[in-house]
Amino acid sequence: MTTAVPATVITDSAKNLNDTMVAVEWHGTTDVRINSKRQRPVLTQPTDAIVRVTGTTICGSDLHLYHNEIHGMERGDVLGHEGVGVVVEVGEKVANIKPNNRVVISAVIACGNCEYCQNKLYSSCDITNPSKEMEELYGHRTAGLFGYSHLTGGYDGIQAEYVRVPFADVNLLQVSEEDYHALGEKLVLLSDVACTGWHANELGEVSKGDVVGIWGCGPIGLSAIAWAKYRGASRIIAIDCVPERLAKAHDIGAETINFKENKDIVGKMKVFVPGGLDVAIECTGFRYTKTVKQQVEKSLFSETDSIDALGEAIRCAKKGGRISIIGDFVGKANNFPIGAVMEKSLTLRGGQVLVQKYWAQLLQIMRSNQVNMNFFTHHGKLEDTPKFYKMFDKKENGIIKVFFVASDLEAFSHYPADDSLAPLPYRVGAVPIIRISSSSRTRLNYYCNNTSSWVNNPTLTDLCINMIGRADIEGSKSNVAMNAWLPQTSYPCGNFSDTSNLKFRGNKGSIGHTFMVCIHTENQNQGSFYPFILLEIAVLNELPLGHLRYLLADVPPQPNSPPDNVLKYGSLIL
Structure with a gap:
């Protein structure tokens, strides 16, 4: 066994008191604040790197800290353990990572040299977590984590403009400029979510033909669904x-059960799968409580973790089935159905994600667009983080995953308006900003001259948009264009003369066509619907927050496409 002393975490401090940054700090239960004058981190070890964070996000497990459910938080701790960025400085012993490299930052901090890291058990690293309390709690050391209490090392988190990354060669994944721009926000999923979903499938040994049940449709559960589909689950x-999470799960390829509408999950599952599940994956963690008994026991502190979902998973698994535990469990639980595990000959495995083991492989798969990782519903600036913590905690506005642009220097300089919590694309080129104005109308503004195209990415629900076009296109041709893009053909398209509900600054001019577009799911014929949308689009009906997904740039022109089929924003009052 490794006997090396774990690395000491040195509090990050700046070389100069004027070297400050914006960071998201924890100050108590549900008290998350922005500190715009926090000192930037500096190199403290020769194996460190300093990364300018260009994008970060909130993880479901961050809500445990938000509610002060994890011991070891101190006021002023920087939150966050997922991020992408650009390397600005490296220590003298960093061999493979260089300044200006685009990188993904691993949530798990590993040394790369201990016995566990050598066996690719990176989340069991023996070096990076000096917490004696954690060692006493579990009997052995576990790896350090960014921004996740002093039980996991006390490292400053990634919800900041800069972060110090220990053992940079191990904990940073270099990505190409091409991948950085093509995958955009999805790259941040390699910090944790994408790798954790894959790890859940690995623990359950999901393979072709398996019937898989997944408890929890947050980002981790959705990732597990996507990878189960990729691995060939029948x-x-x-x-x-x-509802929004169940809809997204359905979009990815899952059958769904709403446990508020179907109280007896075990009974329902017997109808769905009479023989039982080959694999049951628990993605909910210790906060999921259904039974009154569990709620009482937690309130009386007779247990810390609820196993309601895990108990259901065990009962729904077939004899000889496999149970994968990937949800967060930190303490003890009562009423564990050990008898069912024994008598049904179940295999039960759990474990924290092994990011560094998987991320290069998963990057290749994501690059080839073979898996649906379209989980992001909301976007914002780093300064917006506190309000998104509240929204994410309450599951409001259809939020599933939020992406924060963390650096003003970043090439992806598309920021939402101060009054907007609407979804926002993450794409270089013609990038729109979605604003919800005081008149409850929505507009999409383009900030460059690139041509763009609507792309039919899966949405949470059907969404109808009324658009005004000037191009003289026959209704039949419009229908052909729409049918190539939509799975349904029943939505109206063509000449409409009623424009009484529209307000114009000046002359109405030649309106041409008004048409309704229904963005629906499960159709991947991208780039076939009016590629030449110039500069700005006016959407003249109110859009529910959380539903409009992606507008992507740089789509090649299509033959015979009209040069201008959308009325310019300057002609409309929104």
């Missing part, structure tokens, strides 16, 4: 109660 059944 059926995937997802359990949750949040």
Whole structure:
């Protein structure tokens, strides 16, 4: 066994008191604040790197800290353990990572040299977490984590403009400029979510033909669903109660059960899969409580973790089935059905994600667009983080995953308006900003001259948009264009003369066509619908927050496409 002393975490401090940054700090239960004058981190070890964070996000496990459910938080701790960025400085012993490299930052901090790291058990690293309390709690050391209490090392988190990354050669994944721009926000999923979903499938040994049940449709559960589909599962059944999450799970390829509408999950599963599940994956963690008994026990502190979902998973698994535990469990639980595990000959495995083991492989798969990782519903600036913590905690406005642009220097300089919590694309080129104005109308503004195209990415629900076009296009041709893009053909398109509900600054001019577009799911014929949308689009009806997804740039022109089929914003009052 490794006997090396774990690395000492040195509090990050700046070379100069004027070297400050914006950071997201924890100050108590549900008290998350922005500190715009926090000192930037500096190199403290020769194996460190300093990364300018260009994008970060909130993880479901961050809510445990938000509610002060994890011991070891101190006021002023920087939150966050997922991010992408650009390397600005490296220590003298960093061999493979160079300044100006685009990188993904691993949530798990590993040394790369201990016995566990050598065996690719990076989350069991023996070196990076000096917490004696954690060692006493579990009997052995676990790896350090960014921004996740002093039980996991006390490292400053990634919800900041800069972060110090220990053992940079191990904990940073270099990505090309091409991948950085093509995958955009999805790259941040390699910090944790994408790798954790894959790890859940690895623990359950999901393979072709398996019937898989997944408890929890947050980002981790959705990732597990996506990877189960990629690995060839014949059926995937997802359990949750949040409509938007269930809709997204369905879009990815799962059958769904709403546990608020179907109280007896075990009974329902017997109808769905009479023989039982080959694999049951628990993605909910210790906060999921359904039974009154569990709620009482937690309130009386007779247990810390609820196993309601895990108990259901064990009962739904077939004899000889496999149970994968990937949800967060930190302490003890009562009423564990050990008898069912024994008598049904179940295999039960759990473990924290092994990011560094998987991320290069998963990057290749994501690059080839073979898996649906379109989880992001909301975007914002780093300064918006506190309000998104509240929204994410309450599951409001259809939020599933939020992406924060963390650096003003970043090439992806598309920021939402101060009054907007609407979804926002993450794409170089013609990037729109979605604003919800005081008149409850929505507009999409382009900030460059690139041509753009609507791309039919899966949405949470059907969404109809009325658009005004000037191009003289026959209704039949319009229908052909729409049918190539939409799975349904029943939505109206063509000449409409009623413009009484529209307000114009000046002359109405030649309106041409008004047409309704329904963005629907499960159709990947991209780039076939009016590629030449110039500069700005006016959407004249109110859009529900959380539903409009992606507008992507740089789509090649299509033959015979009209040069101008959208009325310019300057002609409309929104």
